[in-house]
């Protein structure tokens with residue numbers, strides 16, 4: 001949450017006041033260390049968890065009792081925040097039974113689940129993985145689709161942002177398939193002109209589309225998060 005990251009925010013304002021590039025880099029590294037340490041201290045699976053926590057504090061995306069699809073979930077930082085929000089004070093019976101899990105977490109990589117989370121290992125675009133998602137949903141629609149996915153980066157900026165954008169567009173397809181009307185969506189996007197177009201695309205499906213750069217996101221990273229609120233079918237689609 002924001003209060004946790006306040007010291008880092010103070011360092012940022014120092015950078016903006018015109019320190020040299022090298023001291024800005026040093027300060028950024030301190031900021032990153034601080035955030036990694038923070039995540040460890042709290043027993044979070046990754047620093048990424050802090051990003052979703054900030055997003056959720058601002059936009060109330062994941063709520064008590066929700067059903068969440070978490071794309072690109074390993075090692076489980078977002079999953080951990082999502083299940084905590086879904087389960088606030090209400091541990092259910094048989095939390096791991098399909099039809100009872102609150103979070104369906106998918107990744108190419110295996111990671112250890114939490115109670116109430118169904119983990120699926122594989123590429124979410126493949127039919128067998130989609131079938132497993134449908135099994136876990138057991139007739140329910142999702143309240144939220146999250147995507148923190150990233151491709152394996154080649155180091156070539158243009159290619160990497162194209163690959164990442166394709167994942168975002170496929171995450172939006174997942175929303176079209178599984179999200180309930182009024183549902184919410186969060187996707188990581190790398191800043192680029194194509195990323196801006198994706199924001200325009202999101203506006204066809206959501207009443208409100210916001211962008212956020214959490215304080216826990218590395219300042220030098222081009223990542224930004226788009227948040228879609230109030231899902232509706234595109235009129236162009238019907």
Ligand SMILES: C[S@@+](CC[C@H](N)C(=O)[O-])C[C@H]1O[C@@H](n2cnc3c(N)ncnc32)[C@H](O)[C@@H]1O
Pocket residue numbers: 045046048049071072073074075076077078079106107108109122123124125148149150151152167
């Ligand atoms: C930044 S990491 C996710 C971090 C995670 N959200 C957390 O909070 O700990 C990005 C993940 O996207 C996954 N990924 C990339 N392409 C994918 C695909 N097609 N299907 C499923 N997962 C994918 C990668 O395996 C990687 O683990």
